[in-house]
Amino acid sequence: MSERRATRRYYLRGLGTAGIVGLAGCIAEDETPTDGDDEQAEDDPTPAETPASSGLEEWPDFGGHLAGANNFDGTVVDMTGQDEVTVNVGAGNSGLAFGPAAVHVDNGATVVWEWTGEGGAHNVVAEDETFNSGSPTSSGTYKYTFEEDGVYNYVCVPHEASGMLGALVVGNEYPTAGDPPGEQEVAVDYLADANDYDGFVDARGFDEVTVAVGADNGLAFGPPAIHVDPGTNVSWVWTDKGGAHNVIAENDSFDSGTTVADAGHVYDHKFAERGFTRYYCAPHKGAGMKGVVLVGGDTLDSYSRRYDPSSETDNGTENGGSDDYRQPDFDGYLENANNYDGTLVDMTGQATVEISVGGGETALAFGPAAVHVDTGATVVWEWTGEGGAHNVVAEDETFASGDPVSDVGTTYNFTFEQPGIYTYYCAPHRAAGMKGAIVVGTDHPVE
Structure with missing residues (x-):
């Protein structure tokens, strides 16, 4: 465990960048998921756009585990003070996420993973093998009581490569990574394998901004990363390349619906509040069709170029x-x-x-x-x-x-x-x- 102590508390945004977590000594209440009769909640407990302070003294070191996690926007959701905490299995529009993806709980708390029935068969497996729900299933619950502080990274084995990753921060003694990185670092990390990404395009000052769907090789957004003002309406306009696409926010704030291949199809979303939103095309996310909209905030250190509304390509x-x-x-x-x-x-x-x-x-x-x-x-x-x-x-x-x-x-x-x-x-x-x-x-x- 880190010996450092901070005197300040953070609003938790960002990603851990290094470290290996190896912790044990917890008690599993159920070794396999059990079918539950309780009705699934209508809304996933996804992180809020403005994260709440969770009482963590320093930013947890996730070892880069959450870099490509679905449904993670840099927020660790505060669930301390609760004896039992629920995490959805099969959250998000795709059903390939944990909801919330990252939570902070007290030492001694029981986490209940509850299957939504979406996204196919899932399981819950700790990277250090501390807990394991067993074979993938499409229904049921799995419980685990945490009795040692630390950071616990876990995955859904069938959908690990698709970004179905989660993490739990337990108690107050855990590996730390210093100050949390800023919004741009979180966004850039998400775009590391995004097609056609060469930096953020400065689109501030425009009420309307257009992003091509099916740009470059047909499996990209063009431009994939834009910086806009609060109140900007972003219009995604389909090209005729790359097959059928859609546009889905990682935090479920927007979803264009079923995939469409028609050139000229348009989907609009107005960004009212500052922050950043990561999004993707569901059929081609694994192929690098991802993007980020950064709303408001300070001027970035650099931009790849200035947005040009007069051209069909930016x-x-x-x-x-x-x-x-x-x-x-x-x-x-x-x-x-x-x-x-x-x-x-x-x-x-x-x-x-x-x-x-x-x-x-x-x-x-x-x-x-x-x-x-x-x-x-x-x-x-x-x-x-x-x-x-x-x-x-x-x-x-x-x-x-x-x-x-x-x-x-x-x-x-x-x-x-x-x-x-x-x-x-x-x-x-x-x-x-x-x-x-x-x-x-x-x-x-x-x-």
Whole structure:
């Protein structure tokens, strides 16, 4: 057990990041689930959007166990003061979750897992084998009395890979992980295997924001991570790629219903309160079709780009997202540019901007291929060491890095003092599509 003691109490949000839990010495009241006659409660005891203080002195160390847990939004639900606590088995819209996923109970409390009948056959198995409900079943209850403090991680064996994970914090002596990570860390952890995720898109300042369903390879949300203001309406719009999809919140706050494959189908949800919501497409969650909506709060340390309402696919804007935004006119220069998908990455507000030389799958690309910077910003091209020898040459000869080089870590700097559009290329690989563009300031040609 940790010897650290904190004098403050936390609102519990976040994920443990390290540690191995191995605890024993509890008493199982029932070795197998028993059929119960009690009527199942209509609502799962899912965590509230604003977590209550559970009296924990420090953030529990779950060892990363809850990183991909269904129905877990970073909240440990306070159930201390109760001799008997109920956790639903088969919670959530998919029936593949424990509800609540993480709870805090007193030493000596009995936890009753109650099957909902949803999601197929389940069981409850501790990772350290302290308790085990037995073979998977679709009905019944299982009870266990905890008589030692600690953190107890557990799973449903048939659906562990699908995210049916849970945890119990017992008493006040338990492994700790220091301060709880913030909302962004919890969200980013959830998106670690999400398709098409390259950072949060800044969509604040818009009343309406659109997210494509079936983006990229057809198994992604586009963009998968957005930061919006409270009161924003998010519209998920179906493409014709990837088969039938739906949109389901991990905390059950919204659900588009049965899967749909029709292009142009729309599902709307208005986000009234600050916080974050993780969501997924049920048929393709395991394939990485997941997303996050972050509502309100502080400005993040960085964004991948600025939301662009004028494009069917999300691009960065060059004026902070005003309704009269018009796409810069590259005069077709980027049509065959490697690593360019139509996105102008917003890097305004930064005095120094970095672009990789030798990026992309072929290493014959600039990354990003098209960026927007402020007048006066310095762009630093940095060589990756991949794809052979490269250089950086402006079409109008405004700048040139010199002879091609291949050494990893080589850099070339140029400060842009005049607004405009600057197109450039790598001379040895120009014909192969190694081209890029810098949009500087706001005074430039537009389409």
